[in-house]
Each structure stands twice: as C-alpha cells, then as structure tokens.
Amino acid sequence: MSQVVVDVVLKPEISDPQGQAVLGALGRLGHTGVRSVRQGKHFVLEVDGEPDEAELRQIAETLLANPVIEDVELHLPARTTD
Amino acid sequence: MSQVVVDVVLKPEISDPQGQAVLGALGRLGHTGVRSVRQGKHFVLEVDGEPDEAELRQIAETLLANPVIEDVELHLPARTTD
Amino acid sequence: MSATEGLSELDTAPGRTNRLDTVALATEQPDDAQPYAELGLKDDEYARIREILGRRPTTAELAMYSVMWSEHCSYKSSKVHLRRFGDLPKSDALLVGMGENAGVVDVGEGYAVTFKVESHNHPSYVEPYQGAATGVGGIVRDILTMGARPIAVMDSLRFGRADAPDTARVLPGVVAGVGGYGNCLGLPNIGGELLFDDCYAGNPLVNALCVGVLRHEELQLAKAEGVGNKVVLFGARTGGDGIGGVSVLASETFDAEGPAKRPAVQVGDPFTEKLLIEACLEIFAAGLVTGIQDLGGAGISCATSELAAAGSGGMAIDLDAVPLRDSTLTPAEILMSESQERMCAIVEPDKVEAFLAVCAKWDVLATVIGEVTDGDRLTIDWHGERIIDVPPRTVALEGPRYERPMSRPADLDALQADTPPSSSADLRADWLAVVSSPDGADKSWVTEQYDRYVRGNTVLAQPEDAGVLRIDESSNLGIALSLDGNARYARLDPYTGAQLNLAEAYRNVAVSGAKPLAVTNCLNFGSPENPEVMWQFAEAVRGLADGCRELGLPVTGGNVSLYNQTGDVAINPTPVIGVLGVHADVTRRVPTGWRADGESVLLLGE
C-alpha cells in the first residue's frame, strides 16, 4: 500500500474568488505580509502496491482535475529501496 | 517573496463524502487499485520576505482550516542560505 | 473525564483491561463499579437499570441506556406536560398522531401530509455549517420514515445580536448549511424565520421543518413485527462521528466557553441522503418492508430498541455485520454513533433479495444485521459474545419521568409592569428602534441561498407569510405552512405568548386562503433543572394546548429542546409553532401585498 498525493490548482489565468476571499480576510485580520492566496484541492490516494505513475497521472489529469481550468501536481512516494 | 503551501485535510474520524464519491467513480472507471481517497484543500500563499512560521501556523489553523473537523499541514520553503 | 472519553474505555469490563464486557461477565461480577455518572445517569436511574436487568448492566448496555434515557431521547422532563397535547379532542383529519416519527394528516383526495419541526441548536453552535446541514438531514429522514416523499423544508433561526462577532461566525455557516443540504436534496425551502436577540448569543436556535406527502395506503410504521423477519441497516457506513452527541450535546448547558464536551462533529452527506430517499420510495412502492426507522440521535441503540419496543416480539442483532468506516470502533461506540444518512428496515426473508437490489440500483449500501425473534428481549452479539440482553421497552419507552419543581420567575411582575413611552422623544426612539431592528430587515440575503423552485410545485414562498405547495397537478389540491415564534411575548407571559405564536402561524396560513388543519411545534427552552424555566415550559405547553383546543386543531408532533442557555442564563422561552393548512385549489391562493391601483383596503378584527 502506498500513498500518493495529487494537488490540483487553478491555472494562473483563471480567477480564484475563494483565494481572494481568504486574502481579504487576512488583510482585515492584520496579516498584511501575505500578498496572494490561491486555493486548490488536495487529494490523498492509497493505492495497492507500487503506484503506477502513468495510470495515476491519467487519473489526476482526466478525473481529479478539469484540464480546461486546472493544472495538477502529482507527488509519488519516494521509491522504497529495500 | 516566498511561497508557503498549506494543505488542509479532514481529521481521520470525520467522514469524507467527497473522497468517497471520487473513489466510487474510480472504481466504475476500472481503477480498482485505488483503495481510498481523501479530499482536502490546498492553499498557496505568497508572503513578503522570510515567512514567519508562528504567524503562518496561526493563519492556517484558525482561518484556512476549521479546527473542529480539519487538520493542517504547513509546508514552508527550505530556508535560502545566501 | 468527558463522556466521549468515558466511552472509549467502555466495552472492557470495569476494573479490567482488554476483556470484553459481556452479559455473562456482568452476571458473574455484579458489583463492579461503573462510570454511569460520567455518562449522565443519576444514582437512582442507574439503580433502576440494575433492577430491570437483575444485575449490573454490561458496559454496552450502560451506553445504550445512558443515551436513550438522556433528556433529548427520553423527554424525561417534558413528558408529563406534553400529555396535554394528547388530551386534545380527536380530529377527523388526524391519521397518525403523536408518538410516531411524525404526525400524518388527511388532506383529501386520498392524499396525506406529514410534517414536523426539530431543533439542531447545539451542534449548529459547535460547527454551524454541518450542524445546520445535519439538522435538515435528520428531519427529512423522519418524514421519509412515515412513507412520504419529502416535498419541502422550512427553517426558523435565531442568533445573538446581528452585529455581535460570533453572529458573523455562526449565521453565514448555518444559512449555508441549511441551503447546502436542502438544495442538494432537491427540496424547495418555502419559508422560515430569522431573528436576533442577545439571549441567543451563546446558544443560537436552528429549527428545521420538513413536510412530505403520501397516499393513505403508503403509510409506514416504525415497528418490528413477524418472527424471522430480517433487520436491514442501509445507507452510510457507521463511523466515529457524533458518538453520544445526543446525550452529551443536547442535554448539557454550554458555559461562556461553549460546550465542555466536544463529541466528534457529524458531517452531512446530502447526496447519500438523496439516494436514500429515492431508494426508500422505490422500496415502499414495491411493498418490500414491514417496518422502518431512521437513525438519528443514539443511532443503532435507538433504532433497534424503538423498532423492537413498538413490535410484539424481540430482536437479535449481530453487531459484527454493521459496515464500519473505522474498524477500530468499539461495540459501544458502534451502538451510539450518530453517523448520518442511515435507516433500518424490517424485511420479510423472501423480500430481502429484492430489497437489496433496489439499494444496489441506487448505490446504497444495505446489510442484514439481525432478525425479529419471538420472546421479548433485544439481544446484541459481538465477536460471538452477548453484550446486550435487555427488554427493549425499558430502553425506548419506559425511561425516567420527572415532575420537576416549577416556580414563576421572580422578575416577571417587573417585566410585565406597563411602562409606555412617557414623552414623544421616547416614542420616537422606540419607533426608530423597531423599524431599524434587523428582525425587520430584508431577508433575501438568506432566502436567495435557498432553492425555492425545485420540484416545480412551489406556489408561494419567501417573502410570503405562508409557503404554499401544489400537491396534485390535475386537481390543484395543495397545502400551506407557516412556522412562527415570538420569544419576547413568551418571556413576558409564556401561556399567552405561546397562543400568540399559534395565532400568528394560524393567521398566516389562513390569509393564504388555506383551511388550517394541524399543528407541530419545537419548544426551545433553558435548563429543566431550573424551576423558573420549567414553569415557563409548562405554561407554554398549557397555552398552546388551550389555543389548539379553541381552534379545533390537533398537535401532531414536535420536538423539545432543553438546556438552551449560556452559563446560568436561559434563552427567552422560544416555542416555535408550525401550522399546516389545506388548499382545495391552489390557483386561488392569495399572495401578500397590494396588487393593483384602486383596490379597497379593509381592516378586519378588533
């Protein structure tokens, strides 16, 4: 069993009202050092055995993200060496 | 300017209907090797100068996450050494 | 020790570690000390459990009795007063009265309507979105359990001052939660209330109403009959959420810091509930169940003991069969879990296959967990050992009952003393205070977050005084509903205040053009252990019952929410009253407001 993390983020040209709302709240609370906030999704998948990178990339790019508006970052576990 | 990532995940005992729905879809699409899916939020913050860990942790735990049902993972950039 | 912590130590026999506490062990070791006080049971209540069982309870039995005998589940402080509603004259329209999950009223043409209002106050304070969402989910399941298709919801909300910081935390989450859940179920929201008062700052009120419609012959009852019939648990998996939430949260007073005990919050899954609704309606239509119960407070403990208590036999459950989300749960935790979106049905053996097939079609998980037995015991086994062996009626129906002391509030005379404004400046100030009150402000920020159109039968909704729904598209038969409360009147005089609330809801339904038929209510009060609160409660019930007698309306059901206070300070007594009316022809409904130039204005009444 291994754990794979997929982060889905909006493409830079797509506006992000949720991130904007967080930024506005931070400003009101006095956290003025934060310049920008973007909100995305974070998936943690448990897969049987060694993860199959090609399959996981396909899952990430076609189901977990909508390629019209989102990009994905796939984080596979460091391969165990024993 | 540095970039800080905050992942917000549901506490393990809290049910995750969104992750369940994704898992169901993966099964129907034939990706049977995925055993579980948990869905969380992924925030990317740009902050002025060196990030202040205590402040960011407070932001993460009180504003970005709902501490009643969620945990946070804070990823600070590796400190630049120049 | 919090109740939840107390529970995780349950299941192992008292004084020992790692040995499952079983009926055999409880008989063998009758005198072991047990943490009943931490679970909210009083000395005499614990003594009664021992007397009923003739031995000490097992730890799982103790858990079961403690939730089922909590204020929220047993109505132990309110029952003696609620009897007044049962004493009202019989109404021909009433098909099912108090005591079932919701009352059922005949509205003609072979249709019946079931409706009920319920509170989710404390959970909504702890986690506004999920608290409010699961409040809607719970009341919808009550209506579904009667065999009805849920067709609309309403919500009555009260918060602290509109400009208080905590209101900014609680109100948006509650509104989003009511909307998020109801919208996703496809139930139009046809009305409600939004009011502000300091007394709710540490204890907001979230009352949700659901209404459903069925044909007379489709009525279902929560009853386990027929030896050999199977007990089927269906819907979501059971997890560690909301363990003991009912007894812990709803039967406890919050201090200024909020609740001392925090059971895990329940997270609603409206999508699963929507599938449950469709699966249940298909199951009812095919005649596949003989009894059904929803799982709400006290989870499996409540559903199994209530089903068995209402039937004529016993029930045997194999707890290992319950599908879990978390394999580390102990048996007591499984019994008390309040995981949402679950139902329990009694199914004849030769219909089990068809039942499971409907569930599979709707992607609803369904599992046989036991069967109806002859005899009169509810037994529950875990890993092959008996951990529960009780007479179910003692759990579900024969809980404690209190005649709590009552006294008229000492400050009432001073409050009632009439002090009209003495100068025109005072009058002006009072008038400005009234017209600028957020209570009178436009509510569209709230109502725009609710779907009013779904199902295509909403004839009137916000901002009308009553919601009106079409029931039959060919005959235009319909219903009207209004949900109202005025806690300031009730604080001044709970007897008259309850009647004024009833009269308001009644008028709202009547002016839409409907004939009022029946009443539901949610009684939100402070701690019953405070004699002044108990007096307010009793007076409000007496007022409501007398008002209903005068108007010739039955009370078909409702909900009592006690312990609504912050520290020692109770909320204003807040009876929220729902009135249901029938429209023979909804096309003749009367909306609020002037319609055309030149119409005459008449004032009716004194």
Place this chain on the structure above:
Amino acid sequence: MRIGVITFPGSLDDVDAARAVRLAGGEPVALWHADHDLKDVDAVVLPGGFSYGDYLRAGAIAARSPLMADVVAAARGGLPVLGICNGFQVLCEAGLLPGALTRNGHLHFRNRDQGLLVERADTAWTSSFEQGQRIVVPVKNGEGRYVAAPAELDRLEGEGRVVVRYVDGNPNGSSRDIAGVTSADGRVVGLMPHPEHAVEELTGPSVDGLGFFTSVLSALVVAA
C-alpha cells in the same frame, strides 16, 4: 416527439424538465445514467441538480457515466441536447461544450429571477424566441460562473456561440455575463438558468422558459 430526460444519481430537476416537455407538447422519456440506452429519443435534456453531490467538481462524475458516452456520440451526429444548470456542467465536463463552470464569484448559492438576453434564436433550443428578446427565468446555482481562457472567450464571441447572456445583473460573476453557450452546429445548448422553472403562471416568475422546449419540438418537426 420523444424527448429523453436523463436521471443521474443526484439529479433533482428531472421531474420539472419532464413536466416542461409535456407542457410544450412533447413526450418525456425517462433515461437512466447507468444504461447504454437512449431509447430512440429525438432529443435529450440533462436536468439540473447535484449529480454525485457535485463532489469533486459539478458535473465531473456524471460526465463519465455510461449513458454519457452514447449522448456524446449521438450529439456529434446531430442529436439535439440541452443541458440545464448541472446538465450544462456535465456537457462542459464531457467536452461537448467549451469552457467550465466554477464557484460563484460571491461564493454563495444564489436563487433569483433573472433577466436574460437571447442572442441566438437559431439553435435547436431557441428558435421560438426572437433574437434580442429579453426573458425572465430563475437561476439557482453555487457553481455557475462561466470561465474560459480569454482567447477562447474571444473565439466563442467571434463565432456567435453565446446563446443567452445575463441582463439586469450578473448573478454569479460569469465571464462576459455569459449564461449559456452552444456547440458550433447549434444542436447542443447549455445554460445555467432554469427554463423548466418558468413554464406555468402558478409556479414560475414567467412562462418564458417554455420557449426552449417548444423550439426543439418545432426543430424536430421541420427536420422530419
């Protein structure tokens, strides 16, 4: 004329869409997401609701259901398809319509009676209207903000693919007030507002929505 209405798990306005088809004079035919069976219908409506709870992304999981493969193939062959609200989201996720629908700019679900400008009165679903006609139809959504890359929006505008646009206020922050778009051939239309909730005086703010359903019936008569 047989108009299919698909029910996905979590579809809500399927009963309303079927009623609208009936009131327009068509025969509604119930279609089930898990079947590979379009039942010989002459057109298909994807109704509103929260298919699969709108978990993941609105419409994402439903777009991958068995029946959608048949709908995509038939639409490529010219079958008229209307996606309303969640149905529009499904059509975008399935690649039948361009762009995507995202969380409303103000982050709230919003239900209100909405003014719309009909910009294309020559699609399979809008021929009963006049070009430039203003209509009122309810909107109700939490994820109705239409987005696409700016160049893509320019291309769509250039090709006249915007069918209806919000007027008298944009309820969700949609790019360029876009409320609905069409495929290049004008057979597939998706919109966020709910025409099926504006088909009867008794229950809707207008009966303007009926036009979408009468349009497809007359388009089919012409074709037959």
